[in-house]
Amino acid sequence: MTAAEASTGPAPGRPRDREIDRRILAAATRLFGRVGWSGFTFEAVAREAGVGKPSLYLRWQTKEQLLSAALAAGIADIRDIDTGELRGDLRELGRQLSVLRLGPERRAVERMGLEAREIPGVAERWDHLRESQVHAARAMVHRAIDRGELPARTSVTLFLDTFIGAITMHATSTPERLKPEVAAKIDTYVEDLIGFLLGALTAQS
Amino acid sequence: MTAAEASTGPAPGRPRDREIDRRILAAATRLFGRVGWSGFTFEAVAREAGVGKPSLYLRWQTKEQLLSAALAAGIADIRDIDTGELRGDLRELGRQLSVLRLGPERRAVERMGLEAREIPGVAERWDHLRESQVHAARAMVHRAIDRGELPARTSVTLFLDTFIGAITMHATSTPERLKPEVAAKIDTYVEDLIGFLLGALTAQS
Structure with missing residues (x-):
């Protein structure tokens, strides 16, 4: 967590959470591009994003959902x-x-x-x-x-x-x-x- | 080996070998398309082509050479x-x-x-x-x-x-x-x- 994130704290709109969302989705996209579906696991995405696995499980139930969310976020x-x-x-x-x-x-x-x-x-x-x-x-x-x-x-x-x-x-x-x-x-x-x-x-x- | 192959026997131009070459290269192309480089092994290509592994080792020393040959054969x-x-x-x-x-x-x-x-x-x-x-x-x-x-x-x-x-x-x-x-x-x-x-x-x- 960066100093900026730590000082923000929970608040309406939860900017800290959105920043973590963004970081996880970008990491998921990067990882999928590099290794494909066969290497796409919650563990590998968590490592790529530099967050704990619970941060992922809190947000997405399956890796299909996580990948779909990453694509939706990344494609205009x-x-x-x-x-x-x-x-x-x-x-x-x-x-x-x-x-x-x-x-x-x-x-x-x-x-x-x-x-x-x-x-x-x-x-x-x-x-x-x-x-x-x-x-x-x-x-x-x-x-x-x-x-x-x-x-x-x-x-x-x-x-x-x-x-x-x-x-x-x-x-x-x-x-x-x-x-x-x-x-x-x-x-x-x-x-x-x-x-x-x-x-x-x-x-x- | 098919009956036609068995009856041909070794001869100038070796049509039997060319047919096996063709079958192996087609199988290598198919397999690579399906599983990519991470699943591309001599063993898997031999299985896909329905030939023994020695048939592959006789012809190509590395799987890089085998894939290159398959591409060269398949692309006009x-x-x-x-x-x-x-x-x-x-x-x-x-x-x-x-x-x-x-x-x-x-x-x-x-x-x-x-x-x-x-x-x-x-x-x-x-x-x-x-x-x-x-x-x-x-x-x-x-x-x-x-x-x-x-x-x-x-x-x-x-x-x-x-x-x-x-x-x-x-x-x-x-x-x-x-x-x-x-x-x-x-x-x-x-x-x-x-x-x-x-x-x-x-x-x-």
Whole structure:
């Protein structure tokens, strides 16, 4: 416990508890990314977080619940994106995708794609999260078509596959040692990609 | 040993050995996709392939060598693609990428992306393979620019990130139960994607 935590004490909103929650969930994400489900135990998460096991048992009953909570905390919800215009929406979506693939959660996200289906109670949450993200992204493109920013005959599937696929490919194909450099320049990449796709689509109309 | 194998006997070219090689390498790929490096042992590969351990030791000295051989055998080399025109090249590249992401090697490929860096002697071969594939794909687009099939100012990086990224995204985001259906329609998807990107790029010029 840090001095700041010790001096806070129990209070409405319990900031000390929230800080411990946050620390445990970040440790759970890190550990899962490194060792996967086969090495994911309450004991290992407690050690990674530097807290006692009782702190974990107080909060979560099963390791499936703990991992689900860690994922929910670590992954931004793209349903919240709605800037009122397509370029703004794509910039924000691109930023969130880059964080997911280049940020501290990247290995957990990659591993989840591979292992989710084998983890009972997590597979369903992961599928649900993916589906709601896809649904939100499709709604974003449909709004742009309704506003006349994209031609009516734009293929929503191809537009999103190319946009999301390019950012994912760009980030995951970067060797580990170059990721910080790519992350620093990602805004420029996303801007160029938006120009490439939108310039192309509107020229066709 | 099957009756066919038993009747073949040792002969020039040793077809019986090649069949056993093929069976072991396919089993190694399947096993690695399922359990990853932590469960990848000579014993487990021998069991998966239905051969004795000596058959493996005769051929490979270390499990790193065995896994490298399995990858080399399972992954098509895109350096061989050169149909003389961009659409033909993209069709073939798209087909190879789809097989990689929807075919029997898909889980091994996904897992390799995640675990390669932790496997000594495999990380380097995997990086080398990836780099030579990227190099070959870039050369393909440059040839198209030289032939005047694409505008000279086409961004090779964005073109390939969108093309390769879209196919990868389309294949990997499909739930397991729908993969056969998506695989059956992949040629149409690749054709639509080529039309989407080329139609767009040439309209701009």
